[in-house]
Amino acid sequence: MAQIYLEVVTPKGSVVSEDVDIVTAPGVDGEFGVLANHAPLLSAIKTGTLIFKKDKGEKYLMVSAGFAEVSNNKITFLVETAEYGHDIDVDRALQAKERAEKRLARDIAHADDLDRIRAEAALQRSVARLAVAQRTTI
Amino acid sequence: MPGLKDVKNKIEGVSKTSQITKAMHMVASAKLRGAEEKMESFRPYAEKFAAAMHNLSGGVSNNQPLMQVREVDSVELIVITSDRGLCGSFNANIVAKAQQLIDQFEAEGKEVTLITVGNKANQAFKRSGKIRKSHKDIMGTFQMFNARQISQSTMTNFLLGEADEVRLVYARFVSMAKQQATATTLLPIQPPEQQEGTEEGTDNKGKGAGSAVEYIYEPDPEQIMDGLLPLHLNVQVYHAMIEVAAGEHAARMAAMDNATNACGDIIKELTQLYNKARQAAITGDLMDIVGGAEALKG
Numbered sequence: 302m303a304q305i306y307l308e309v310v311t312p313k314g315s316v317v318s319e320d321v322d323i324v325t326a327p328g329v330d331g332e333f334g335v336l337a338n339h340a341p342l343l344s345a346i347k348t349g350t351l352i353f354k355k356d357k358g359e360k361y362l363m364v365s366a367g368f369a370e371v372s373n374n375k376i377t378f379l380v381e382t383a384e385y386g387h388d389i390d391v392d393r394a395l396q397a398k399e400r401a402e403k404r405l406a407r408d409i410a411h412a413d414d415l416d417r418i419r420a421e422a423a424l425q426r427s428v429a430r431l432a433v434a435q436r437t438t439i
Numbered sequence: 440m441p442g443l444k445d446v447k448n449k450i451e452g453v454s455k456t457s458q459i460t461k462a463m464h465m466v467a468s469a470k471l472r473g474a475e476e477k478m479e480s481f482r483p484y485a486e487k488f489a490a491a492m493h494n495l496s497g498g499v500s501n502n503q504p505l506m507q508v509r510e511v512d513s514v515e516l517i518v519i520t521s522d523r524g525l526c527g528s529f530n531a532n533i534v535a536k537a538q539q540l541i542d543q544f545e546a547e548g549k550e551v552t553l554i555t556v557g558n559k560a561n562q563a564f565k566r567s568g569k570i571r572k573s574h575k576d577i578m579g580t581f582q583m584f585n586a587r588q589i590s591q592s593t594m595t596n597f598l599l600g601e602a603d604e605v606r607l608v609y610a611r612f613v614s615m616a617k618q619q620a621t622a623t624t625l626l627p628i629q630p631p632e633q634q635e636g637t638e639e640g641t642d643n644k645g646k647g648a649g650s651a652v653e654y655i656y657e658p659d660p661e662q663i664m665d666g667l668l669p670l671h672l673n674v675q676v677y678h679a680m681i682e683v684a685a686g687e688h689a690a691r692m693a694a695m696d697n698a699t700n701a702c703g704d705i706i707k708e709l710t711q712l713y714n715k716a717r718q719a720a721i722t723g724d725l726m727d728i729v730g731g732a733e734a735l736k737g
Contacts, residue, residue: 310487312583312677314480330658343495344657345666368667370491372654379487381583 303337306375307353309362309383316383317353317362324376325352326369335376342371346380348425350433361386363433365426382426386437389430398427443720446713450706457702463525464695471688477581478612478681488674494654495663503661504598505668506628513550515571515593515602516540517625518564519609519679520557521687522578527697529610529618529690530559533683536620537608541569552602554593556680571596578684586677590625594672597626609679610686616693618686625675628668 304320324335327349335342346369351362367380401424405417518537520530537560541551552571555561561573572592577585596602605626610618656663 308487310484312481312484312674313477315483328657329662333657340655341653342655342657343491343660343663345663366666367670368491368663370487370494372494377487377491379484379491 304355305335305337305339307378308375309351309364309378309380311380311383316385319355321353321355323354326378327351327364328369335371338374339371339376342369344369346378348422348429350429350436351378351383361433361436363389363426363429365429366422384430384433386433386435389434389437391431391434394427394430394434397423398431401427443713443716446709446716450709450713453702453705453709457699457706460695460698460702464692464699467526467688467691467695471685471692474581474681474685474688478685481678481681485674485678488671492667492671495660495667503628503664503668505594505626505672508627509600509603511549511603513552513602513604514540514544515552515554515596515605516622517554517556517589517593517605517607517676517679518560519607519683520555520559520563521683522558522576523687524559525694526687526691527694529687529694530557530563532618532620533608533610534560534563536622537564540606540608540622541567552596554589556589557683578680578687581681581684583673583677586680587673590669590672590676593626594669602626607675607679609683612682612686612689615689618690623675623679625672628671 302322304322305324307317307319307321307324308315309317322336325332326335326344327347329345329347332349333344346364346367348365349363351364353360353362363382363384363386364378364380365382367378370377370379401420404420405424516537518533520533524530537553541553544551551569553560553564553567553569555564555570555573557578558575561570561575564570572589574585574589593602593605597605604624606622607625608620608622610620613619
């Protein structure tokens with residue numbers, strides 16, 4: 302089966318760079334899959350789970366908001382964080398989730414507040430982390 | 440001729456100073472390694488980012504608010520220095536560069552506001568009354584959200600029309616021995632073809648063919664640009680902060696190396712002085728003894 306080269310890059314370095322069979326990414330308008338020789342594409346990514354399959358093995362990666370670019374049979378993700386399930390500290394993610402939820406409940410009045418936006422982003426990240434951690438352990 | 444004891448004390452003092460400078464040199468070199476690692480791991484991200492910007496700019500009209508070129512009445516400078524001193528002329532160079540720009544803009548009748556990053560920039564411009572925001576003690580942490588805070592604040596300012604142009608004043612890490620104080624334009628964002636021309640020259644050449652390809656945009660180019668441009672600012676600010684952090688440690692290493700060498704030279708000179716004084720004292724004592732013996736004989 303033809304493969305596509307997947308690269309996930311964060312400001313802290315490259316997380317994945319290998320040939321894979323299929324990549325499923327959380328686009329802002331919904332999940333999309335990318336196979337080998339996909340047409341050039343530039344898409345915004347939201348915080349969620351990135352799935353890639355290789356030789357029947359499936360791997361999950363938590364990614365935060367960013368961008369994906371497909372060109373020349375290569376898909377590049379530019380995201381601020383990318384973590385494998387086994388690198389995720391579940392307790393910490395749970396705590397972060399609780400903290401963010403509390404903050405959101407308290408600040409319900411200031412809808413456009415920077416703190417609120419930040420808390421929402423933190424909540425999304427912790428939920429995504431937990432989802433990835435759960436899928437990896439199964 | 441100074442007394443023996445004085446010289447000895449001085450030698451001791453200088454050698455203690457040299458121990459300290461030696462230790463600081465070692466600490467700086469360890470920290471530099473960390474900063475360089477950060478720089479290395481950030482490079483692929485920055486390069487890919489520039490390439491994506493380049494590809495995208497082909498499909499988008501340049502009427503983004505962040506790209507809007509206005510008549511410049513007010514300028515905001517983001518001055519990035521280190522938090523601590525004792526690193527030679529590193530911070531002084533950046534501050535001088537910023538001061539030069541301030542003078543230049545004010546001579547042209549433009550209003551100047553400052554965002555300072557790092558304690559040294561804050562100290563330098565505290566009295567000028569131009570500081571709009573000041574970030575302290577964040578240089579050592581290398582956190583992306585620090586850069587995000589700064590870029591967000593300056594972006595709002597730009598969009599509100601408080602500042603028509605934003606410049607970034609920092610020191611580029613050219614090499615271990617050279618850190619160049621530079622100023623780059625952060626806002627309005629220039630189309631990436633002109634920008635990054637020197638730095639990403641090789642990358643652009645490789646991607647030259649790629650930019651002609653028709654991309655599928657998801658959701659659409661304008662929206663992607665809306666998300667990409669603020670990120671681009673983050674990347675620029677973060678990049679400048681890493682460069683300054685690495686440059687600080689490199690400059691401190693050089694400064695401490697010089698200081699240790701200078702200590703060595705002083706110790707050498709003082710030891711010679713000490714030996715001379717000691718010899719003079721011995722000669723004097725001998726003369727006394729010989730004189731005394733002669734007198735007894737007689």
